[in-house]
Amino acid sequence: MLKAQRLAVLPIDSYDLDSEFSIVDDHEYGGEYDAFTFGSWSAHVLANGSGADSDTSFRPHDGRMALTELGKKLPGIMSLVTEHFPLDRLQWVRIFRASDAILAPHVDFLEWEEPGTRLQIPLRTSPDSLHSENDVVYHLRRGEVWKIHTTDPHSTRSSAETARLSLCLDFSGADEPIEIRKDIPATEPISIVERPEATEAELEELLGADGNLTPESMRSDFRRFAEFHFERRSHAAMTYDWYEEAARRTGDADMVAKARVFRTYCIEKRADGEAFHW
Structure with missing residues (x-):
């Protein structure tokens, strides 16, 4: 609705x-x-x-x-x-x-x-x-x-x-x-x-099973997760679930932490004047 x-x-x-x-x-x-x-x-x-x-x-x-x-x-x-x-x-x-x-x-x-x-x-x-x-x-x-x-x-x-x-x-x-x-x-x-449901293959491609997310590409790669929400039926907040899962698959704890902080900053809690730095 x-x-x-x-x-x-x-x-x-x-x-x-x-x-x-x-x-x-x-x-x-x-x-x-x-x-x-x-x-x-x-x-x-x-x-x-x-x-x-x-x-x-x-x-x-x-x-x-x-x-x-x-x-x-x-x-x-x-x-x-x-x-x-x-x-x-x-x-x-x-x-x-x-x-x-x-x-x-x-x-x-x-x-x-x-x-x-x-x-x-x-x-x-x-x-x-x-x-x-x-x-x-x-x-x-x-x-x-x-x-x-x-x-x-x-x-x-x-x-x-x-x-x-x-x-x-x-x-x-x-x-x-x-x-x-x-x-x-x-x-x-x-x-x-109207958007179609995502297939399992499409989700796997999005999440980057081959570990193509890197610390250097975290900012530029976020865009494809946001784009996917507009192309396949999904909740906007799922963008951050996908992004964090992709970071988790790399095995890099710092990348997972940054993905979580970005989610918090965008949709959960943000102080007046607070800035997020990629």
């Missing part, structure tokens, strides 16, 4: 955003979330608590949001935000860019006592861009407003040639609903992606 919710559909075609997409495509990313990400994935801050371009690591804050220099260059995208969403609880406005990229399955807001509300609205996407939550894989269409269920393991993958751009809005408070204005009727059913 999918816990994420499609809240609305925005009339995104009424906004001329292509020139602003080019600005985002060319904008530099500082790599704050590299431990979680594989391939070309980046986060670009349009508004935060300080208005500083250098303030890029998400955290809750008190008070109103302020535009960054990037946000000031994207008036069309910011109009989409201000015309359809309330601003009193809105804390962060970001765009996630993904091209041939995947995120490690993760749980958001582990660092803080109270989770917020995270909405995502794809601005540029294709059917090759997918989200997952627990054992469900689904596609967010352009202009759909989704409340992401952030406290269960979830992930995203984009294998499209053109980079996916997704608007991410973070609001304070997890329980109070977000009032969305000027939306349009949803005309298509939610897009759930």
